[in-house]
Amino acid sequence: MMMQNLKVLEERSIYVIREAKTNFKNVAALWSMGKDSTTMLSLTRKAFHGKVPFPVIHIDNGIDFPETYEFREKLAKKWNLNLMVIESEIKPEMSGYACCGENKSVALKKIMKKYGFDALIVSIRRDEHGIRAKERVFSPRNKEFRWDYKNQVAEVWDNYSSRDDSDGHIRVHPLLDFNEIDIWNYIKKEKVPINPLYFSRNGYRYRSLGCTHCTTAIKSNAKNVEQIMKELEVTKVEERSGRDQDKEKAYVMAKLRALGYM
Amino acid sequence: MKSNIEELGSGLWKDPSEKNWEKLGKALKKDGISYYKPVFGKGKLKNTQDLKNSYVELYGKDGTFVTKIPIFKNNGKSLRGATIYLKGLRIKNG
Numbered sequence: 001m002m003m004q005n006l007k008v009l010e011e012r013s014i015y016v017i018r019e020a021k022t023n024f025k026n027v028a029a030l031w032s033m034g035k036d037s038t039t040m041l042s043l044t045r046k047a048f049h050g051k052v053p054f055p056v057i058h059i060d061n062g063i064d065f066p067e068t069y070e071f072r073e074k075l076a077k078k079w080n081l082n083l084m085v086i087e088s089e090i091k092p093e094m095s096g097y098a099c100c101g102e103n104k105s106v107a108l109k110k111i112m113k114k115y116g117f118d119a120l121i122v123s124i125r126r127d128e129h130g131i132r133a134k135e136r137v138f139s140p141r142n143k144e145f146r147w148d149y150k151n152q153v154a155e156v157w158d159n160y161s162s163r164d165d166s167d168g169h170i171r172v173h174p175l176l177d178f179n180e181i182d183i184w185n186y187i188k189k190e191k192v193p194i195n196p197l198y199f200s201r202n203g204y205r206y207r208s209l210g211c212t213h214c215t216t217a218i219k220s221n222a223k224n225v226e227q228i229m230k231e232l233e234v235t236k237v238e239e240r241s242g243r244d245q246d247k248e249k250a251y252v253m254a255k256l257r258a259l260g261y262m
Numbered sequence: 263m264k265s266n267i268e269e270l271g272s273g274l275w276k277d278p279s280e281k282n283w284e285k286l287g288k289a290l291k292k293d294g295i296s297y298y299k300p301v302f303g304k305g306k307l308k309n310t311q312d313l314k315n316s317y318v319e320l321y322g323k324d325g326t327f328v329t330k331i332p333i334f335k336n337n338g339k340s341l342r343g344a345t346i347y348l349k350g351l352r353i354k355n356g
Contacts, residue, residue: 060343060346061342061343062334062335062342062343062344062345062346063333063334063343063344063345064343064345064346065345065353066298066345066346066348066349066350066351066353067352067353069345069346069349070349070350087342089337089340089341089342090310090313090334090340090341090342090343197353201352201353201355202354202355202356203355203356204355204356205355211343212300212318212333212345213300213302213313213316213333217353217355
């Protein structure tokens with residue numbers, strides 16, 4: 001049953017990624033080197049016979065884990081990715097957090113404008129956060145990157161509207177229907193390479209990866225994918241409980257996303 | 263007497279320039295640094311001061327504490343994170 005479900009999710013994601021590549025002139029994907037965006041790249045390789053046919057963007061504020069930088073370099077080489085590293089600055093007192101939030105959105109806006117990307121593949125999932133649950137698979141953003149989440153087209157019976165009537169760009173979310181266990185199942189099935197920080201060392205591991213100073217490790221002895229999946233079956237702790245920005249009230253996340261944050 | 267890494271670390275607190283970060287990055291392995299531990303300052307990176315209060319602790323192969331260093335570098339008028347210079351180290355959990 002689980003494998004059947006995974007097959008459906010995989011086929012749907014591949015369809016969405018191919019649809020994006022076909023319908024838009026200039027597509028790019030965001031890669032944070034976390035489990036979700038790495039799974040998205042693996043699905044993309046499956047969709048395009050082992051290639052990722054668009055640029056892969058990492059918005060780098062310089063405070064990622066050293067292991068994450070190593071993983072980036074290793075996988076970019078192995079999968080022959082067209083990697084674009086965009087350095088975001090840390091400016092004081094912008095909205096959200098000093099390391100991400102508006103600062104990352106500003107860097108993304110610059111790169112979108114410079115290269116004229118009209119579609120951006122982002123690996124968010126509905127089960128991650130209440131505000132992400134409101135997303136659509138094809139989600140328009142206006143020129144200022146704003147997301148009008150109160151006025152979205154319904155995607156009934158998986159009928160997606162991949163036409164871009166906006167004056168901005170479209171966010172494409174091929175993993176929206178996956179949940180955390182689906183992602184780990186897929187990683188196990190496809191042997192997707194994963195950032196080593198997800199696995200336990202000295203009784204701790206990272207369940208959701210962000211920057212070094214806004215992500216905290218959880219107590220865990222899960223040293224491989226099977227053990228992580230067993231752990232997830234019984235846990236009552238939210239996936240992003242270690243992410244500092246999510247500890248804020250939901251409207252902060254809503255505000256960040258409305259402003260163009262991932 | 264201060265070790266080379268301690269000297270370079272205190273140099274970074276005074277002047278977190280790219281040049282000083284590169285020096286530290288090159289010296290890490292040579293001087294037997296194997297682990298790092300991110301430590302929050304008083305705040306949680308909600309503003310630049312929080313960023314300046316946060317730091318990374320460096321540890322040797324046997325897990326002994328060596329020194330603490332900042333996590334940012336000067337980038338003209340703004341700041342940039344600098345943890346990329348710690349590539350090759352492993353996180354010290356717990």
